[in-house]
Amino acid sequence: MRRLASLALAATLSFPATSVIAKNAESSNTSVPETLGFVEWVVMNDTNLRLKARLDTGAKTSSLHAVNVEGFKKDNEEWVKFQLPLGDHEDQPSEGDVEHEDVVLEFERPVHRTVLIKRKGAPSQRRYVVNMEFCIAGTIHETQFSLTDRGNFSYPVLLGRRFMRDDNILIDSADSFIAQQDCEYSTLEEIAKQAD
Structure with a gap:
């Protein structure tokens, strides 16, 4: 034996x-799993908006900073519209006179589902969840984002376990911004022109 x-x-x-x-x-x-830092840059696909994202194994669903979130019907389907004010997180590089506070992006997306979030010391909150594409570490991904006001948080994007599991991502909790490849993004001025 x-x-x-x-x-x-x-x-x-x-x-x-x-x-x-x-x-x-x-x-x-x-x-083979890709290892990323606990904070990385993401670029939202349809706008080329660059944002800091925290990769959080404590959260199942990813979340995106959104204000003025309103559900509506479109072709008998549930949709949601929301705004992302760039002044809340000044992550976009600027090459001119445009101020972050002057740019507010507006989005409309079909509702994938709604989720009830239990909050410690506060009432539960129902949030809309939408599918959105984004680039991280030079690769395009799509995941579910719950829409919530993250204006008081350091990071406008939180990437949760569902994204990490589905896209085979490991996290180095001791380091940040370790992605080997970058994603293309626009300047604040370019984004302001698109928003007009």
């Missing part, structure tokens, strides 16, 4: 960990 245990241990030790990860990824048709 001791000899069998020794052989099993020797067999285990003879393969480097990366080979095991690569082999498992190959057999399950998924890629």
Whole structure:
């Protein structure tokens, strides 16, 4: 019995960990996990807006800063409109005279679902959830975002476990902005022109 245990241990030790990860990824048709920092830049696809995102394993659903959130009907379907004021988080690079406070982006999206958020020391809150595409680490992704006012938070975007699981992302909780590739984004002036 001791000899069998020794052989099993020797067999285990003879393969480097990366080979095991690569082999498992190959057999399950998924890629090797990408490691990102606990804070990274994201670029929202339809606007080229660059925002700081916190990658949070404590949250299941991702969330996006949104104000004046209102549901409405469009072609007998549930839709939601909302605004994203750039003055709340001045993440967009500027090359001119445009002030962040002067730019408010408006969005309309179909409602994917609504979610009831339980908050410590406050009443529960129902939030709209929409699907949105964004770029992180040079790659386009789509995930569900709950819409909520994150104006008092350091990061306008929070990326949760659903995104990490679906897109095979690991988090280095000791580091930030470690993505190997960048995403293209627009300047504040370019975004202001699009919003007009």
